Amino acid sequence: MLDITPPRSSGALKLVVAACALSAAGSAALASSHREAPFITTAPKVDATDFYMFRSYETGRANYVTLIANYLPLQDAYGGPNYFKLDPNALYEIHIDNNGDAKEDLTFQFRFLNALKDVKLPVGNKMVSIPLTQAGAVSNVKDANLNVAETFTVGIVRGDRRSGSRASITNATGGSATFDKPVDNIGVKTLADYPAYAAQHVYSVNIPGCSAPGKVFVGQRKDPFAVNLGTVFDLVNAPASVITNPANLNAAPNTIDDKNVTTLALEIHKDCLTAGSDPVIGGWTTASLRQGQLLSGAPKAGYQTASLNAGPWVQVSRLGMPLVNEVVIGLKDKDRFNASKPQNDTQFLDYVTHPTLPALLGLVLADGNAAALAPTNLPRTDLATVFLTGIAGVNKPATVTPAEMLRLNTAIAPVPRAQQNRLGVAGEVLRVGGPQNLAQAVDLAGYPNGRRPNDDVVDISLVAVLGGLCVINGDGNALGLNGVPGVSSLSSQCKPSSVPLGATSAAVHDAVDQATVPLLSAFPYLATPIGGTSH
Template sequence: MKARLTRSALGVALLCLACGAQASSHREAPFITTVPKVDATDFYMFNSYESGRDGYVTLIANYQPLQDGYGGPNYFSMDANALYEIHIDNVGDAKEHLSFQFRFKNKLSNSGAGTALNIGGKMVDIPLIQSGAVSSVKDANLQVNESYTLTVVRGDRRSGTAQMVAHATSGATTFDKPVDNIGKKTIADYAAYAAKHVYPITIPGCATPAKVFVGQRQDPFAVNLGTIFDLVNAPVSVITDPALINAVPNTIGDKNVTTLALEVHKDCLKASATGDDVIGGWTTASLRQGRLLDPKPGSGHQTSEKAGGAWVQVSRLGMPLVNEVVVGLKDKDKFNSSKPKDDAQFADYVTHPTLPALLEIALALPNTAPTNFPRNDLVTTFLTGIKGVNQQKTVTASEMLRLNTAIPAVPFAQQNRLGIVGNILAAGNDNAGYPNGRRPKDDVVDISLVAVMGGLCVANGDTDKLGFGAACKPSAVPLGATSFKLHDGVD
C-alpha cells in the first residue's frame, strides 16, 4: 500500500487534487461514527522536500473520511460548532506547548439571505449550494461560503496565550475555504481553483512566514477495507509475497477527505533556537459539551442545533492505526478523548498487543506471534521514538508522531516507502520517513505489519545491535525473515 504521489511535499499536500495521503483511521471508534465531520483520518508531519523549502515542516490533518465525489447537494462542509487543532510538544513531557486552532463558519450568500430566483414574480430560494459555474474565491455563484480562522496558542490549549494568525499580505484573519469538487461543469479546473486558496500567513512569535490551505483532497488510501476487516480475507501466499503487493483492489480510491495543512518553519515549532530538534505532534477535534436540537429551527444554515459549554475532545490522532487496530474496542472512545500525558492507561495495548494473535487466528497460522513480552520494541517504535533518530532528549512514553527536524528531507523519488524500517531492512539511506514523522509516501500499514510481527527483532539480532532490547531477538519471532515480507496486498 502506498500513496499514488508524484509531486513534492507542499505541492502534494496543498495543490494536487488527484494526490493526497494514505488514510489510517476510518470510523475507528463507536462514538465518532455518529459525528463524521470531526472524525480525524490521518495526521502527517514531515520535513518539507520541495525545492527551496529547506527548514520547513509540513503539518497535515485530514478529517471526514470516505467522502463521495457525488455527495451533493450539500457536500462536506466542516462543523461550525467544532474546534479542530494541531498540537506540538517541543519539550518531551507529552503535553502541548503550541497549538494551531481552526474554527469554521458557513454563511449563506447575500448577507445570510441566500440565493433566490424570480419565479413568476416571486423571489424563491434555490435548493443547491451553487447557482452556476465557480472559479474564484468568494464566487458570486456560491450560495454557501465557508471560511475559517486560525489561532496559535502557546502553552495549554485552553489556558495558554492565544493570538490570531493573519494573511501575510492583507492582514486579514479570516480565510476562505474552496467549495468541494462538485464537478467539471461547475468548476472546470478544480486544481487551479483550489490553488487560489493557498495563503501566505504570519504567525505571531514566528520570524518566518508560513502557508495554510484547507480544502477537499482525494483520499488515495490504498486498501481493501472489506478484505482487511473480514478477518484478513486473503491467502497467506499473497500477503507474504512482495511481488503481489497489487493483488487486492483498492476499494476506496475514489473517496475524498478534508485537509487542514500548514507549512511552518522548524524554528517556529521548536521550544527555542537551541532547543530539541525533535518535536511531537498530533491532531484533535472537540465539540461543545452542550448540544441541543431545536424542534422549530429558523431559516438559515445549520439552524437545527444549539451548541454551548466547554470544549470536549472527541477525536485524537497521532501515530496512524493506533486507535483503529491497537486499542481495544471498549477503550476506543476513551482514547479519542484522552491526552498523550495520560497514555500509561493504554500501555498494555502496546506491550501486549492483540493484533499478532488476531492475525494468527485470521490466517490460521498458530504460534506465529512474537513472544518477547513486554513488547519494548513497539514501545520504542511507537511511544518514545528511536534513540538517535526521533527520540526527544527528555521523553515521556506517549502516543504521538515524533519528527527530527534536523534530519535532511529525502527527495520524493529517493524515498523508501517503508521509511526507517525499510532503511533498517535494506541498509538504505532514508531516516526521514515513518516513524520519524510521517510522509505521504510512507506505507504505514506495511511498516506496522513488519513491526508488530517482529521484523525489527529479527533485524536486531542476538546482540541488540539496534537497541530494541535484549529480548527482541530472532528466536522470539516464529515467522523469522518472513516478517520482512508482510504487506496488505494493496499498493
C-alpha cells in the first residue's frame, strides 16, 4: 500500500495546505456529506450523503434529467438482521427551483412503510416468529420469503412544499401509487442474482402535469463517492508529492469503497422541470422528522413500535452541493444550516467568502505560513460565483438569488460516460484555454453544472479554489457575479499573482480517482451494492 505519511515540514507541505483550502469553496471537497452535523449523527436514516442532478446519458434518454439523492451513510454489507430500511416516520424530499428565486417550485416527496409479515415457523407444537428479515431465498418483487415488506410512495408538490398542490406519481403499469422497495443485498444465498432482482424495482411512472412518463427507483446501491476519508480528516495527512503528480491520480485507497447507501432516484423529462424560457434549474434534497416523539417504555408487538411520532414536519437534513455543511459551515451553525432554506443563505455567506479552513490548517500544522499560500483575494467572490450563483454562460439563471444548491442548464446536451471530462466544466474551461473558447468545449454537462456520478468533485473543487478559474477569467467579471445583492464587485478580486498554482491547478488531485468507481450505463446509474457474502 502506498505510504502517504507527510513530511514534517517543507515547501511541499505548504502546497498541501493550499490545495486543501478547497474546502472553503462551499462545494464538494474531500469527502461527501456523511455525518456532517451534530444532530444528524444521531439520526442516520435521514442523513443525506450525496445529491446528483444531470442530463441522462443513457442511450435514448438524452431529453431526461436524472435526480439522485443518497441517504443513510456508511452501510456495511453485513448489517443484519435489520439491515438499512428507511424511516417511515420521515419525509424525504427533492426540490427544484426553476425561476432562480431559491425557493422550491417543484418538490418530489418520498414516504416509506415497513410492514411486518411476521413469518412463523413450527417449533414443536408452536408457531414461532422468526428473528430475521427473510425466511429463505429471495428473487421476486413481493417475495413470500421476505418477513418485512418495504414500500414507498412518491408525491409531486407544485409551489411551496407544505402548502402547494400535491398529486401522486403512479406506476405506468396498473396505476398503483405504492411501489415496492428491494431488500438490501443480504448475500448470495438469499439473493443469488441481486442485479436482476433489483432491476425488477425500476418503475416507469406517470407524473401529473408531465406528458412524458418518467422512472423511479429506490433501493440500496454501492456508495458512488470516492475519498480517502481518514487521511483527509487527520489534518490532510498526505504529501504534496502524491497530490500534485498526475501519475498518482489513484494512488491512495478509496476509504468507503466497501460501503453502501440507499438511493432515491427519479428520471424526468427536462421540459417537466423547467419554467418559461430559462433552461437552468436548481436542486437540493432534504429530510424532515415529526416535531414530537414519545418513547414507549413497553413497546407493543409489531415492527418499529418503540415510539409515537406526531406534529409538523421539521427539516433536519439538507444537501445541494456536497460537503458544504461538513467542512465549510462553522460548527456552531451546522444544525442550523441543515434546518435552513436556500432563500436565506446570505446568512452563511462569510463562510464562503472568508474561509476559515486555510487559516485553521496554518495554525495546527508545523509551518505557520502555510495558510498564506491560499488565495488572499478576500472576499473570495470568485468562489461565491461558482458555487452560489452559477457561472454566466453555463448554468447561471436569467435572474438569481445567491443560494447553495446544484444548478443545471438543461439545454446543454449530455455526454456519453466514455467522453466525459472527469473535471467537468472546470476541466473543459482549462482544456480550451479560457471561457472565451468555450465554443471548442466538448463536455459542459458536468459539475458544477449539475453533478454526475462520474464527476471528480474533489479535484474540480481543487481547481476552483486554487484559482484556476480566476486566472483564466482575468479580473473575474466573466464569471458574471457583478451586481448580485450581498456580494461585492469582482473587480480586481481574481489576481493571478495571488494564486500559487494558477492555471496549473488542474494537476492537483486528492490521490483517489472518482472515475474508477463502478457505475451502470443506464438508470439508476449507481452500481449494485456490496453483498453480505459473495459466494
